[in-house]
Amino acid sequence: MxxxxxxxxxxxxxxxxxxxxxxxxxxxxxxxxxxxxxxxxxxxxxxxxxxxxxxxxxxxxxxxxxxxxxxxxxxxxxxxxxxxxxxxxxxxxxxxxxxxxxxxxxxxxxxxxxxxxxxxxxxxxxxxxxxxxxxxxxxxxxxxxxxxxxxxxxxxxxxxxxxxxxxxxxxxxxxxxxxxxxxxxxxxxxxxxxxxxxxxxxxxxxxxxxxxxxxxxxxxxxxxxxxxxxxxxxxxxxxxxxxxxxxxxxxxxxxxxxxxxxxxxxxxxxxxxxxxxDFKKTPRFRVLRAKLAMDFINARKRLTEEATDASWKETLDREYQQFLETVKAFQELQKGRVQSARQSLRERWEANSLRTRMKELEYSLKMQRKRVSLLTAALSTG
Ligand SMILES: [Zn+2]
Ligand SMILES: [Zn+2]
Structure with missing residues (x-):
């Protein structure tokens, strides 16, 4: 002891x-x-x-x-x-x-x-x-x-x-x-x-x-x-x-x-x-990513506490998989953005479409947070 x-x-x-x-x-x-x-x-x-x-x-x-x-x-x-x-x-x-x-x-x-x-x-x-x-x-x-x-x-x-x-x-x-x-x-x-x-x-x-x-x-x-x-x-x-x-x-x-x-x-x-x-701000995507990672931790805790049926676990795993994919896609885009930092017209166009794609990924994380919070709520009531 x-x-x-x-x-x-x-x-x-x-x-x-x-x-x-x-x-x-x-x-x-x-x-x-x-x-x-x-x-x-x-x-x-x-x-x-x-x-x-x-x-x-x-x-x-x-x-x-x-x-x-x-x-x-x-x-x-x-x-x-x-x-x-x-x-x-x-x-x-x-x-x-x-x-x-x-x-x-x-x-x-x-x-x-x-x-x-x-x-x-x-x-x-x-x-x-x-x-x-x-x-x-x-x-x-x-x-x-x-x-x-x-x-x-x-x-x-x-x-x-x-x-x-x-x-x-x-x-x-x-x-x-x-x-x-x-x-x-x-x-x-x-x-x-x-x-x-x-x-x-x-x-x-x-x-x-x-x-x-x-x-x-x-x-x-x-x-x-x-x-x-x-x-x-x-x-x-x-x-x-x-x-x-x-x-x-x-x-x-x-x-x-x-x-x-x-x-x-x-x-x-x-x-x-x-x-x-030179004020520093955390990119929105990183903030969202941290929040969603915490949502998954909380949902998992609830899942083991409540010992609910297996289909919930599958749903959660599927959501988590999608989360990892979104994060990966974002990281790859960011790499691309760093490489195309030069400013020709074509590159500017590319930078712009990159930005649009990043916004889309941000939005996808936001929607996923909503789903995970619904899932957590369902777990705690059922
Ligand atoms: Zn401090
Ligand atoms: Zn402190």
Whole structure:
């Protein structure tokens, strides 16, 4: 029988006191000072508006900047936008971009592996949420070998060198200046500084904890990452975590136009005004293929659970065969497209007919998804 080895307190990595004290003090202030001041003095409209604007700023700097630009390089950005992200990242108090991205790339590479993923969900909700930051775990130490590209970004390095002064300025200086001008110094510091910081911390940490536990897996079940629209709503779009772990090079996390992904919309705006370019998108066919592969996995599970008659299995196998053929046909077409990249008239015509054929194959996958979902529904009722 396998023995569960519980680590004794002396074997655990040492506590990160400065991080722990920062979390305790900010959280305590948010749950005591903030309501107390509200009851005794009341908050001005400026204080509320500042908190909201700075919260959105933090979420955008982390989501569009730290995450989609610097960690995953899903687009290229003008220096002014990178400065905007560097300041917003300091405001979010989530470490310098260099440290954040070095760890985040390891999370993707070794997701779910207990002693390699910096915040593996396999060690429980608390560890993935905040516990991993409170002790000096070896796998959570930033390895700058992972971020050679970022070391060449002067704005990232400027932020890294001046991280603490920027953090104090953004978290205390900016709210204090706004509060002083508006005549509500403490109100703006408490709502726009403290409460906004704590709320932003907690919702960001949900991505490492809840988004690996709670939600659907429409694109892949190879990791614990989940898509969750509610988390997406409070994390500016980062809650579509199953899509993100499956297609990390895509600048979108909510790939469907209706999915609530604030950072995707922000980046569409960035492209429109010319502050970002070379945005990467996963081809529709690959997205459809991933979804259909998951549909087959789910249908098969249902088939064995329900032990339904053999004809269902045959139907499913036939559908699966067709799926493989469609994928193969698409891959061959793509090869052809790469070869005919030159632009004579005849080749342009060919490229166009290739495109039409690709669209047809895409459509065939879409129709097949409908059939497989009907099949799954039939299996669960019969
Ligand atoms: Zn990521
Ligand atoms: Zn993750």
């Amino acid at each position: 396998a023995e569960i080895v519980e680590k004794s307190p002396s074997q655990r990595p040492p506590i990160e006191w400065s991080t722990a004290i920062m979390f305790v003090l900010t959280t305590l202030a948010a749950i005591t000072l903030v309501p107390w001041y509200g009851l005794v003095e009341g908050y001005s409209t400026t204080a509320w508006v500042t908190a909201l604007v700075l919260w959105i700023y933090c979420g955008t700097a982390i989501g569009s900047g730290y995450h989609r630009l610097w960690s995953h390089r899903t687009y290229k950005a003008h220096w002014a936008l990178r400065v905007f992200y560097a300041l917003g990242g300091a405001l979010a108090l989530q470490n310098s971009a260099l440290n954040w991205c070095a760890r985040h790339r390891v999370h993707h590479r070794h997701v779910d592996i207990e002693d390699k993923d910096p915040h593996s969900i396999k060690l429980g909700f608390w560890h993935a949420h905040m516990g991993w930051m409170l002790r000096d775990h070896e796998c959570a130490r930033a390895n700058y070998g992972n971020v050679p590209d970022l070391k060449n970004d002067p704005i990232v390095m400027w932020q890294h060198r001046n991280y603490w002064s920027l953090t104090w300025f953004m978290n205390l200086g900016v709210p204090a200046i706004i509060g002083w001008i508006a005549g509500d110094l403490w109100g703006v510091i408490l709502l726009g500084g403290v409460l906004r910081l704590v709320v932003n911390h907690q919702v960001t940490f949900f991505i490492n904890s809840l988004a690996h536990m709670w939600g659907k897996q429409p694109y892949s079940d190879e990791s614990t990452a989940r898509d969750n629209w509610f988390l997406a709503m409070i994390t500016f779009g980062e809650g579509y975590h199953n899509f993100h772990h499956t297609f990390q090079a895509d600048y979108r996390n909510g790939v469907r136009w209706w999915q609530i992904d604030w950072n995707k919309w922000f980046l569409n705006g960035v492209r429109l005004v010319g502050l970002g370019w």
